[in-house]
Amino acid sequence: MSLREFGPNELFFLLMATRWTILLAVVTVVGGGCLGLFLAGLRVSPSALLRHAASAYIGFFQSTPILIQLFMVYYGTAFIGLRPDPWPAAAIAFCLNAGAFFGEIFRGSIEAVAKGQWEASKALGLRYVATLRLVIIPQASRLSLPPTVGFMVQIVKTTSVASLIGLVELSRAATMINTVTFQPVIVFGTVAVIYFALCWPLSLLGQHLERRLNGGREREVVL
Amino acid sequence: MRQSHRRTVLHGAAALVLGLLVTSAMPRAADATTxxxxxxxxxxxxxxxxxxxxxxxxxxxxxxxxxxxxxxxxxxxxxxxxxxxxxxxxxxxxxxxxxxxxxxxxxxxxxxxxxxxxxxxxxxxASQSSVVLAPKSVNIKSAKDLAGLKVGVTRGTGEDGLLTAAAKDIPGIEILRFDDYASISQAMLSGQIDAMGGGDYGDIYLKKSAKGDDFELKYILKTFYFxxxxxxxxxxxxxxxxxxxxxxxxxxxxxxxxxxxxxxxxxxxxxx
Amino acid sequence: MNYVFQFGPIFRHSDELIYGAVRTMELTAASSAIGFVIGLAGALARSFGPIWLKRIVAVYVEIIRNTPLLVQLYFVFFSLPLMGVKLSSDQAAILALSIHLGAYAVEILRAGIQSIPGGQIEAAKSLGLSRRQIIRHVIVVPAARAVYPALTSQFILQLLGTSIVSAIAAEELTAVANNLAMQTFRNFEIYIVIAIIYFILVRACSLLFRLVSLVLFRWKA
Structure with missing residues (x-):
């Protein structure tokens, strides 16, 4: 055992742990995105029961800290006979949570599509799912792209919470390094740079998409 | 995220009940391990x-x-x-x-x-003593001397329990609870706390840093057995x-x- | 597994839980207020300020929005003292949370400012309103109405976000819950109870914001 300085080995360890941060974020975006799409479909469905069920789900996941949701999935599922490992538990908890936020983003986009489009589809004899798939979603997806990319930044940063159930991703790796090097400024500074390197490109992409969506409408306000 | 403004408090309450039902469903059969x-x-x-x-x-x-x-x-x-x-x-x-x-x-x-x-x-x-560490310049012989000082501990450890109990009897002790030992040590080095409760391995740790030589064991709180x-x-x-x-x-x-x-x-x- | 739920040991600590909830609201309210001021100044600077100021604000926004709050907390609490700025746990938590919210508020408010059609500003100019009057009556008030929903959502996210400040020894609901978990070892029960408390806090705030918007804007936000 040796207590030591922060060196190349430690940096490498942090970078290797970043893989898990990235993988967890990707799984969350994909899983949460699919769930969000489903929830958004329920939120705009003709059935009041489905609308209420979806909004209850979203209400729960947006009103409690993700840390608590993670504990419920990891430890709480033991009471229904499940025993997920930290990895699947974190992936499930983050997907369930992201699904609620994606659901709201997508719903907002769907509702932003002009009402006339629904009526026109109905007049053409399209049913609910067909209208969504062929008419509404292609338009709504364009609108929802910028906030979706923006939320992905949030997801990358939120994966750090998984460290609290023992998953060795970037933040947990940093804590492990910090307890032997005692150089939190360097360790967490490095971690900040890594997170920044992951998030900034996404932020830029989100801003670019937003500008493109707004077309020429964004302009400087001149006084 | 834009809040949904149609959602009622009722929906949320229903969701909460649902979530709790799932997590508090009846426990499974025992799984004794031999x-x-x-x-x-x-x-x-x-x-x-x-x-x-x-x-x-x-x-x-x-x-x-x-x-x-x-x-x-x-x-x-x-x-x-x-x-x-x-x-x-x-x-x-x-x-x-x-x-x-x-x-x-x-x-x-x-x-x-x-x-x-x-x-x-x-x-x-194994066993490990919980001790109070502080800079040499601070005169601490017992819990009484901690009055007016900020004392860092790791949340939920034996030191936390003992020093929190001491703080109840002796007014003026401010307990700061951190998540891990590295954080308290860093708080000591940053001067954010005046003393710390921790395991008796200060030599291995604090002496490592330039300022760390300045710290010494003040008194033993209790010996714990693992x-x-x-x-x-x-x-x-x-x-x-x-x-x-x-x-x-x-x-x-x-x-x-x-x-x-x-x-x-x-x-x-x-x-x- | 055989687990018997025992909520009794937790309810004996209800004083501490209430204290934690109050602390959470204090941290959220204080940091949101300061963060809003930062956001307003930043948004005005970014929309109307000189180019160098715009750049500085942009860098601030990008750095804060692309790094985790936890890292920002560590920086304020552990690194600033090395530069001679020593803040207590609570002060450091409020400062970090304010800076964090401020970055988001800059972007929200800037979008609000940009949502004002240019024609209105020109109309106001032709009516002979001063620069200051235009900023106030034509830009700030209508923009406030436009950004209100996003700002209140950010407040809710801030409320949930305070749950990590225990890392620098600040006390709030999650810290109290962790303390109780270590004292009573009733982790499951405690997490269920604080989930309910957070839920109630968030719902109460949402409801309050909706009422305020009805009064302020006479408009269904």
């Missing part, structure tokens, strides 16, 4: 924490290492099965056992009566662990581990 279960499973799952040096940490090759880790590996060797490590945080130790995620916990698990209400402890395999935690319903496994620890005490293995990782010999370990 030595035979472990041998036939072909592996033993042991919960460890790699952020508690010198007991659990990562070595230069970024592999788990430390007093607890080596002890866990010896357990696997004695049982003739490979060890599967489950990393847990300090507050996650009891849940890891209760939810069956680990067969046992080997992670600076101080033996206390409160914890023993929920899980069972083996006889102690046991291996198992589920309450596994007396057979517990008996085997007690026997195993007894043999490690007799053949000097525990003393060797103590010298290797703690740089000091173990005090006599009692048996209960």
């Amino acid at each position: 030595v035979d279960d472990i041998v036939s499973a072909g592996k033993v799952t042991i919960a460890i924490d790699t952020t508690t040096p010198p007991y659990g940490m990562i070595d230069n090759d970024m592999q788990p290492s430390g007093f607890d880790i080596e002890l866990a590996q010896l357990i696997g060797k004695a049982m003739g099965v490979p060890v599967e490590f489950v990393t847990v945080t300090s507050p996650g130790r009891i849940p890891a056992l209760l939810t069956g995620r680990a067969d046992m916990v080997v992670s600076i698990f101080s033996i206390t009566a409160e914890r023993a209400l929920q899980i069972a402890f083996s006889i102690p395999y 046991g291996i935690g198992v589920r309450k319903d596994s007396p057979e496994l517990l008996q085997w662990l007690n026997t195993f620890i007894f043999t490690l005490r007799q053949d000097g293995t525990l003393d060797r581990l103590s010298m290797k990782y703690r740089k000091v010999p173990l005090p006599p370990l009692p048996t209960f």
